[in-house]
Amino acid sequence: MSDAPTPPAPPPATPSPPPVAPPPQPAQPAQPLLLRLISPLIVPVLAVITALAIGAVIIWLTGKDPIAAFSGLWAGSFGSPRAIERTIIRSTPFIIAGLAVALGFKAGLFNIGAEGQLYAGSVMAVLVGFSFTGLSPLIHIPLAIAAGALGGALWGGIPGVLKARTGAHEVITTIMLNFIAIRMTDWLIKSRNPTLLGDPLDSSGSRSFFVEESARLPTLFGTNLHAGILMAIGLVFFVQWLLYRTTIGFELRTVGVNPSASRYAGMSVPRNIILAMALSGMLAGLAGTGEVLGVEGALKTEFFSGLGFDAIAVALLARSNPLAIIPAGLLWGGLLTGAQLMQVRAELPIDLIKIVQALIIMFVAADQIVRWMYRIPKDTGGGQSVFSSGWGGK
Amino acid sequence: MPSSNGAHRPIVLEARGITKRFPGVIANNNVSLRLHKGENLALLGENGAGKSTLMNILYGLYQQDEGEILVSGQPVRVDTPHEAIALGIGMVHQHFQLVPVMTVTENIMLGAEVLRGPFLDRRRAEQQIREISRQHGLDVEPHALVADLPVGAQQRVEIIKALYRNADILILDEPTAVLTPQEADDLFKVMRSLTDQGTSIIFITHKLREVLTYADRIVVLRAGKVVGETTPAEASEASLAAMMVGRDVILQVDKQPPHPREVVLKISDLRVYDDRQILAVDGVDLEVRAGETLGVAGVQGNGQTELVAAIAGLRPLATGSIEVLGQQIGGNPPRTITELGVAHVPEDRQRDGIVKVYPLTDNSVLETYYQPPFAQWIVRQEQAVTRYAEQLVRDFDVRTPSVHVNASALSGGNQQKLIIAREFTRPIKLLIAAQPTRGVDVGSIEFIHKQIVRKRDEGCAVLLVSAELDEILALSDRIAVMYHGKIIAVLEAGTATREQIGLLMAGGQHPPLSDSAAATIPAAPFEPLPAPIEQGVSTHE
Ligand SMILES: Nc1ncnc2c1ncn2[C@@H]1O[C@H](COP(=O)(O)OP(=O)(O)O)[C@@H](O)[C@H]1O
Ligand SMILES: [Mg+2]
Numbered sequence: 001m002s003d004a005p006t007p008p009a010p011p012p013a014t015p016s017p018p019p020v021a022p023p024p025q026p027a028q029p030a031q032p033l034l035l036r037l038i039s040p041l042i043v044p045v046l047a048v049i050t051a052l053a054i055g056a057v058i059i060w061l062t063g064k065d066p067i068a069a070f071s072g073l074w075a076g077s078f079g080s081p082r083a084i085e086r087t088i089i090r091s092t093p094f095i096i097a098g099l100a101v102a103l104g105f106k107a108g109l110f111n112i113g114a115e116g117q118l119y120a121g122s123v124m125a126v127l128v129g130f131s132f133t134g135l136s137p138l139i140h141i142p143l144a145i146a147a148g149a150l151g152g153a154l155w156g157g158i159p160g161v162l163k164a165r166t167g168a169h170e171v172i173t174t175i176m177l178n179f180i181a182i183r184m185t186d187w188l189i190k191s192r193n194p195t196l197l198g199d200p201l202d203s204s205g206s207r208s209f210f211v212e213e214s215a216r217l218p219t220l221f222g223t224n225l226h227a228g229i230l231m232a233i234g235l236v237f238f239v240q241w242l243l244y245r246t247t248i249g250f251e252l253r254t255v256g257v258n259p260s261a262s263r264y265a266g267m268s269v270p271r272n273i274i275l276a277m278a279l280s281g282m283l284a285g286l287a288g289t290g291e292v293l294g295v296e297g298a299l300k301t302e303f304f305s306g307l308g309f310d311a312i313a314v315a316l317l318a319r320s321n322p323l324a325i326i327p328a329g330l331l332w333g334g335l336l337t338g339a340q341l342m343q344v345r346a347e348l349p350i351d352l353i354k355i356v357q358a359l360i361i362m363f364v365a366a367d368q369i370v371r372w373m374y375r376i377p378k379d380t381g382g383g384q385s386v387f388s389s390g391w392g393g394k
Numbered sequence: 395m396p397s398s399n400g401a402h403r404p405i406v407l408e409a410r411g412i413t414k415r416f417p418g419v420i421a422n423n424n425v426s427l428r429l430h431k432g433e434n435l436a437l438l439g440e441n442g443a444g445k446s447t448l449m450n451i452l453y454g455l456y457q458q459d460e461g462e463i464l465v466s467g468q469p470v471r472v473d474t475p476h477e478a479i480a481l482g483i484g485m486v487h488q489h490f491q492l493v494p495v496m497t498v499t500e501n502i503m504l505g506a507e508v509l510r511g512p513f514l515d516r517r518r519a520e521q522q523i524r525e526i527s528r529q530h531g532l533d534v535e536p537h538a539l540v541a542d543l544p545v546g547a548q549q550r551v552e553i554i555k556a557l558y559r560n561a562d563i564l565i566l567d568e569p570t571a572v573l574t575p576q577e578a579d580d581l582f583k584v585m586r587s588l589t590d591q592g593t594s595i596i597f598i599t600h601k602l603r604e605v606l607t608y609a610d611r612i613v614v615l616r617a618g619k620v621v622g623e624t625t626p627a628e629a630s631e632a633s634l635a636a637m638m639v640g641r642d643v644i645l646q647v648d649k650q651p652p653h654p655r656e657v658v659l660k661i662s663d664l665r666v667y668d669d670r671q672i673l674a675v676d677g678v679d680l681e682v683r684a685g686e687t688l689g690v691a692g693v694q695g696n697g698q699t700e701l702v703a704a705i706a707g708l709r710p711l712a713t714g715s716i717e718v719l720g721q722q723i724g725g726n727p728p729r730t731i732t733e734l735g736v737a738h739v740p741e742d743r744q745r746d747g748i749v750k751v752y753p754l755t756d757n758s759v760l761e762t763y764y765q766p767p768f769a770q771w772i773v774r775q776e777q778a779v780t781r782y783a784e785q786l787v788r789d790f791d792v793r794t795p796s797v798h799v800n801a802s803a804l805s806g807g808n809q810q811k812l813i814i815a816r817e818f819t820r821p822i823k824l825l826i827a828a829q830p831t832r833g834v835d836v837g838s839i840e841f842i843h844k845q846i847v848r849k850r851d852e853g854c855a856v857l858l859v860s861a862e863l864d865e866i867l868a869l870s871d872r873i874a875v876m877y878h879g880k881i882i883a884v885l886e887a888g889t890a891t892r893e894q895i896g897l898l899m900a901g902g903q904h905p906p907l908s909d910s911a912a913a914t915i916p917a918a919p920f921e922p923l924p925a926p927i928e929q930g931v932s933t934h935e
Contacts (some may be wrong), residue, residue, distance in 0.1 A: 246772040247764045250756070257751050263708060264738070264746040265731030265760040 115308025121285020156281015441807025526746025
C-alpha cells in the first residue's frame with residue numbers, strides 16, 4: 001500500500017520481543033561502574049568531613065580538646081555494641097521521616113510538614129493502641145501501624161489537595177498544618193474535661209495513655225532494638241521499588257521533573273500531587289508511629305521537637321536517594337547519640353553538635369562550596385537536582 | 395549581497411586542532427577554525443555535528459581535551475565564560491539565559507553591575523543600553539520585564555548583553571530557530587550593522603537560504619570534523635546539504651497523489667482561549683480524512699498552538715466540538731485521546747515532548763509506560779522498554795551512544811527523531827505534527843518528511859502545522875491558512891502558489907476577492923486561482 005520510498009520497514013504496533021536479544025549496552029561506556037557508584041557520594045562525604053573539621057576548629061578555639069571530643073563522639077555513637085544499638089534506635093525515625101521528605105522531593109514537592117504528619121500519625125496510632133484491649137499482637141500491631149499511616153496520609157494529603165485544586169504552595173500550607181497538628185496534640189493530651197488522650201495518672205499532664213502491651217513493637221534478638229528499624233529498612237526498599245520499578249513511581253517522578261511533559265503524556269498532575277503528598281505524609285506518620293509503639297509506648301506533647309525538620313536535612317544529605325537515606329539517617333542519629341559522651345569527655349555544650357549538623361547541611365545543600373573547595377568539576381551527565389522544582393517555580 | 399571581505403583582514407579568533415570527547419562520542423575531532431575581523435561566518439552542520447560544543451569551548455563553558463585557542467594571534471586559556479568575556483567573546487545560546495522576572499536593564503547588568511557607591515547605577519546602565527540599542531537598531535525597552543517580551547526581543551536583549559560587556563566577537567547559536575521569518579530578517583540587519591562596525595560574528599543555523607544570503611564565509615562540520623569551507627558565491631543549497639550530510643539530499647519530497655478516505659478529524663465551530671484569556675481560535679471548522687495531509691499555514695501566534703492543544707486535550711474548548719472517527723473528544727483528558735489513536739508531535743519539544751533528565755528508554759514509552767508489555771500490573775518491565783527503545787533508535791536513525799543516556803545529551807534533531815519515532819510507532823489513526831522540523835538539520839528534515847508521507851500513505855490522517863511555508867507546500871494535500879484565529883482559506887495544494895499563501899498568511903484578502911491584492915502577486919497575477927474549498931470570512935482586514 002505504501003509506494004513512497006520507505007527505508008525502514010514500518011515497525012510493528014506493539015513490539016514483539018525480537019528472537020535474539022540485542023547485546024546489553026553499558027549505560028555510560030566511558031564511565032566505569034565503580035566511579036558511577038562512588039561519584040554521587042563524593043560531595044556528601046566531603047561535606048561531612050569538612051563540617052567535622054570546622055567543628056574541631058571551633059572546639060579548639062573554645063579552649064577544649066578536639067581529640068577528646070571526637071573520640072567521645074565516636075565512642076558514644078559507633079564505638080561499642082551498646083552505642084551502635086542506641087544509634088540505630090535513635091536513627092530509625094530519621095530514616096523513615098527522611099524518606100518521607102525525599103519522596104516529596106522526587107515528585108517536585110517540598111514537604112516541610114513532616115513534623116505535623118508525625119503528630120497526626122502518632123495520635124491515631126496511640127488512639128488505636130490504647131483503645132482496643134485483649135487483641136492479639138498479630139492484629140493489634142498492624143492495626144495501630146495502619147492507623148498511624150492513615151493519620152499521616154490524611155495530614156499530608158490536605159496540602160496535596162489544596163495545591164492540586166487551588167495552587168496553594170505546599171511550603172506555606174504544610175507549615176500552617178504543622179502548627180495545627182502540634183497544638184491539637186497538646187490539647188488532646190492536656191484536656192481533662194473531657195479527658196481525651198491524656199493519662200490522668202501522669203502528674204505532669206503531658207503524656208497520653210500508654211498503649212496496650214499487645215500494640216508495642218517487639219524487641220529484636222534480645223537487644224533493645226525494636227521492630228521499627230525493620231520497618232524503616234522495609235520502607236526504604238519499598239519506596240525505592242515504588243519510585244523506580246512501578247508505573248506509579250514513574251508518574252510521580254515525571255510530574256516532579258517536568259509537569260508539562262507529564263500532562264502531554266496523559267498523566268494527571270493534580271492526582272499525582274495529591275498522591276505524593278499523601279504518601280509522604282503516610283511515611284512521616286509511620287515514623288511517629290514507630291517511636292510511639294516502639295520506644296515510648298505513649299505520646300507526649302512536644303514529643304518530636306523538630307524531628308520533622310531534621311528529616312529535611314537527612315533527605316538533603318541523601319540527595320533524595322531512598323537507599324542513601326539509611327546511611328544519612330544513621331549519621332544523623334549517630335551524631336546525636338555520640339554528642340552525649342562528647343559533651344561529658346570534652347566538657348562541651350550539646351549545641352556544638354547542632355552546629356556541626358548545621359554545617360553539614362550547609363555544605364550539602366550548597367554543594368557548590370564543597371565543589372569549589374575541593375576543585376570537583378560540575379556534573380555533566382544531567383544529574384537530578386535535589387531540590388524541589390516547585391519552590392520558586394510556578 | 396554578501397561581501398567577500400574577510401580573507402585579507404586580520405584573524406581575531408582561531409581554534410587549532412580542538413578535540414572534545416563526551417562519554418561515547420567525539421563531539422569535536424581536531425577542529426580548526428578562523429574568524430576574521432568584521433566577518434560573518436556561518437557554521438553549518440547536522441544536529442549533533444558538534445557545533446554547539448565547539449562554540450561552548452570558545453566561550454569557556456567546556457574545556458577542550460586537545461588543541462588551542464588564539465585570540466588576535468595570542469594563545470589563550472578560556473576556562474570560564476568570565477575569561478571569554480574578558481577576551482571580548484560574547485555568546486547568545488540556543489536557549490536564552492535570561493531571568494524572566496527581572497527587567498531588561500537588570501538582566502543586562504547582571505554580573506556586570508555598574509555601581510554608584512554601594513548602589514546599582516541603573517541610570518548609567520540604561521543610558522549605555524539605549525546607546526547600544528540605537529547604534530545597531532536593537533530595539534528594546536529597558537524597563538520592560540523580560541517575561542513580557544516576545545522571543546525576538548529577548549534575543550535582542552541577549553545580544554545587547556554581550557555588547558554591553560564590550561564583546562567584539564559574537565557567537566550566535568541557532569539564533570533564527572525560534573524566530574519568525576520577519577524577525578529573522580531584522581536580526582540579519584542587526585548582524586550586518588555589527589560586522590560593518592568591526593564586530594566579528596559566528597552564527598549557527600540550519601536554514602540554507604539564510605546562509606547563502608547573509609554569510610561571508612561558510613564552514614561545514616560533520617560528525618565532529620570540519621569537512622569543508624566555502625562562500626555563498628561558490629555554494630548552492632544542494633551542495634551545502636550534501637556537504638553537511640555526506641551524501642546527496644533530496645530537498646524535494648517525493649510523494650504520490652493522496653487517496654483520501656473517511657473523515658477522521660472533524661472540528662466544528664471551535665473556539666479556544668489562550669493563557670491571557672484572549673480568544674485565540676475563533677470559530678474554526680476543519681476536516682481531515684484518512685490518507686491525506688492537511689497543512690495549516692500561518693505566521694506563528696495566529697492560533698495554531700491553541701488549536702493543536704485543544705485537539706490534544708491540553709486546553710479546554712470554549713465552544714464547538716472535536717470528533718475523531720465520529721467520537722467526541724473535545725474536553726477529554728489527553729490520555730483518552732491518545733488511547734483513541736491520536737499521536738501528537740508537540741511544538742515545544744523541550745517542554746512537552748521529552749523529559750530531559752530521563753534516559754531514552756523512559757522517553758520512548760512516555761505515553762505507553764503503563765501498557766503491556768511495558769508494564770505488568772504496576773510493575774514496569776525494563777527489558778521490554780529497553781528493547782523497544784533500541785528498536786525505535788534503530789528504525790528512526792536516532793544517533794546516540796546508547797538508549798540509557800539521558801535525552802539531554804542528544805542534539806535537538808535527534809531528540810525530535812526520538813519523539814517522531816515514539817509517536818509514529820504506535821497504532822495511530824490521526825497524527826498531529828506541530829512544527830515537526832523546527833531547529834532540525836536538513837538530513838533529519840528529509841527523514842522526518844519521508845516518515846510523515848509514509849504515515850499518510852498508510853492511511854493515517856495527518857494534520858500538519860508549520861510556520862515553514864516550504865514544509866507546508868512539500869507535504870500537504872490541502873492547505874488551510876490560519877490568520878487571527880480563523881481559517882481564512884483552504885486551498886488544494888496542487889495548484890496553490892507560495893506567493894498566494896504568503897499573502898493570505900499576512901492577512902491579505904483572498905486574491906479573487908480583491909484586485910489590489912491580486913495585483914501584488916508576482917508569480918501568477920492573471921492565472922485563474924484555485925477556488926477555495928471552504929472559506930471563512932475574516933473580520934480582520
Ligand atoms: N554535555 C554533554 N554530555 C554528553 N554528550 C554531549 C554533551 N553535549 C553534547 N554532547 C554530544 O556531543 C555531540 C555534539 O553535540 P552538539 O555540539 O550539541 O551538536 P550540534 O550543536 O552540532 O547539534 C552530540 O553527539 C551530543 O550528543
Ligand atoms: Mg546545537
